[in-house]
Amino acid sequence: MTEIKVPTLGESVSEATVGAWQVSKGDSVKKDDVLVELETDKVAVEVRAEEDGVIEEILAEEGDTVEIGAALARLGAGSGAKTDKSGDKSAAKSEGKDQDKDKSGEKDKEKSEGEADDKSADASGAKAMPAAKRVAAENDLDLSRVEGTGKDGRVTKGDALKALEGGASAPAPAASAPSAPRETGEREERVKMTRLRQTIARRLKEAQNSAAMLTTYNEADMSAIMALRKQVQDDFTAKHGVKLGFMSFFVKACVAALKDIPAVNAEIDGTDIIYKNYYDIGVAVGTDKGLVVPVVRDCDVKSLAEIESGIGDLGKRARDGKLAIEDMQGATFTISNGGVYGSLMSSPILNAPQSGILGMHKIQERPMAINGEVKIRPMMYLALSYDHRIVDGKEAVTFLVRVKESLENPQRLLLDI
Structure with missing residues (x-):
């Protein structure tokens, strides 16, 4: 008999909430099969079978809070076949009648499979x-x-x-079908918040309460980047195996601005200011369980292709619930792209203890006055929320102008100016 226990969940995480079980008592499992999902303050962790066997007993139900090392289930050796007591009696009474025994066994098997199908x-x-x-x-x-x-x-x-x-x-209901009567309690539903959602709520409110948060806005003409992407997309994809998106340009633009304005890449620790000489950029990703912020490391030394590949991998793992704790720790600055959902303008909330977060928004064609003429250009509003305790208004505005300049003239990134 082997006990399935709560694994180590990462730094500073000591407990988790039991999520949905993927197996039931009596089920046969193979090594590395997913048994249950645990929800922590930061990520969801899948617990897998360490060997082949049969689930003998489930010790923690969905919704239970468990600590590291606690037993979740017991795994025994075997194939998972269940013995039917009434079948044994029948077999004893009809000893020697092999044909009847075989039919009885087949009937029991069909019944067992039918029950399993109904359950799932x-x-x-x-x-x-x-x-x-x-x-x-x-x-x-x-x-x-x-x-x-x-x-x-x-x-x-x-x-x-x-x-x-x-x-x-879901399929649309037939037009002629009468509406079903409303059942009692249908107007409201009370659902317990997941640990991840509780943590998101707490950290966002803490950021509002602790930081002197302020937001400055600007806008960028995306014509140059859009033209460049259209020109090199096929060659870029063929060589690097990943598409050239907008996010890598924004990451590079932010890194260039962070080098010029180091206060935005710093954090407050008591009465000290910690200036970071590295550039680990958090990229906010929306998932079915809430917002997570995986981190792309050392963006100052990565190419556009490496950044695009890293963002794509982290985004996929975030949506599949495969992120590890270390994937979301240690960012020095964050970028949030509300534009993918259609947001035209918003004020992002700081991801503490960071001092700055850039909000991207929807690209929208607007009439712009250019050299005395009105022209239609693809424009994006940019928003920088910052901690005014450490970043002055002049620094915040200068930072956002640097980002705007890099986006409107991407050759500046290549020339490091």
Whole structure:
């Protein structure tokens, strides 16, 4: 018998909340199969089977708070086949009647498989893992339209998320169908906040309470970058295996500005100011569980291709729940792109203890006065929120102007000016 225990969850994390179990008592599992998901203050951690076996007992239920080293389940050796007591009695009474015994065994097996299917099936009849059902419920997804890649064709969480990205949804009700009567309690639903959401809420409020937060705005003409991307995109993708996006330009522009205005790359520690001589940029990523900020390390020495590749990998792992604690620690500055959701202008909140965060927004064509003429240009509003305790207004405005200049003239990044 092997105990499945809570693994080490990372620096400063001592406990977690048990999420959805992917298996039930009596299920057979193979080594590295995902058993359960644990939610911590920072990331979701998947607990996997360390060897083949059968789930003998589940010791922690969904929603329980568990500490590092606590037992979650017991894993025993075997194939997971269950012995039916009534079958044993019948076999004893009909000893010697091999044909009847075989039929009884087949009947029991079919019954067992049917019960397992019923247990894993959602309201639409599709067989799905618990995490996939939760995703479907939160996003109105019809799991019967999703192809399952899990055991016995079950729909996994990854299958559900992939279907959402592809635009799958629940089928529209028939126009002639009468509306169902409203059930008691349907108007409201009380759901406990996840540990990640609780931590996000607490840290954002702490940032507002502790920092003297102020936001300055500017706008950038994105014509030059858009033209450059269009010109070199095919060659860039062919050579580096990744598309040239906007984010790598913003990262490089921010690094150049941080070198000029080091206070924005610093933090306050008591009565001291810690100036960072490295440039680890956090990139905010929205997931189905909340906002996370994975970090791209040493952006001052990385190429545009390396930054794009790093952002793509971190973003995918964030959406799949595969980020590790260390992936989200130690950023010196953060970039948040609300433009992907259509935001035209907003004021980002600092990611403490950092002193600055840049907000990107939607690119929108607007009439601009250029050399005495009105021309239509693709413009983006930029917002820099900063801690006024350490960054003066002049420094904040200068920082944002440096970013604007680099974006409007990307050759400045190549020439390091």
